[in-house]
Amino acid sequence: MLAVRLICVGKLGEKFWAEAVREYEKRLGAYCKLEIIELPEQRLPQTPSAGEIAQALDKEAALIDAKIPQGATVIALCVEGKELSSEQLADYLGRLTVTGTSRLCLVIGGSCGLSDKIKARAALRLSMSPMTFPHHLARVMVLEQLYRALNIAAGGKYHK
Template sequence: MRLIVIAVGRLKAGPERELVDRYRERFADLSRKLGFRGLEVHEITESRARDTSTRMSEEAAAITALIPEGAIAVAMDERGKAIDSATFAAQLGRWRDESSGTVVFIIGGADGLSPELRRRVKASFAFGSATWPHQLVRIMLMEQLYRAATILAGHPYHRA
């Protein structure tokens, strides 16, 4: 199963970019043995439209253009379901075992995801009830994907 992260906003060189790259590399090292075919990250330029609805619509169009046909779309959204790491890993494992070709995780910009895009997703997850900057959500998602792989592999990284 192929995993894709589509995120609004570009990370500059620095600690945030380094963390994303570190977790992606760790995931790649472990994931091949688990039936995952890679983890791609696509960055979408933030819309410069003046009003919120136009910004959200423009960003949604750019995101939608990158979602492969038949992919499972998952929103990372503050209104989503807060799940623990073991549940997240189990869900990834189920999608993999059901021969889902691609799972796409979507991280919106400062205004969030458009209502149309939120309605289109199969699942919506949140990292608790707090609102997080989208750059941090990307880092947290990458860590959780790596953690999920370690859980599925029985690796000692996850101690709960």
């Protein structure tokens, strides 16, 4: 069974986000072994300089890097990434498993995004949209699309 680690910078605050995440964790149990890791977002001043942002992203990158399992295929969620349909994501994940990939690591950055170091490590830079979403919503969206893609790959009827 595919082992999936979702690394998220920032904590879920509101109860409704946590409930949505729990629902997809439950659904994904049929398709993968899911682990969600939350890392602290670095504190920044109200109007941070480019240098302060870069320093914060570097600190977050070190924390993220330490949590990426050895041998895992990394997918970085970033606005400049490639946009895929649900079917294309299902195909991508299917090709990974056929080639022997057993560990997948998806990474969602905090409010300032992801460090270039993490993006460079990724086998795929994935964008859900050119629009900006709060990372809480992005987490739910990633889990839903992961569920949808794995269901499609398994020949399920969830996707219409």
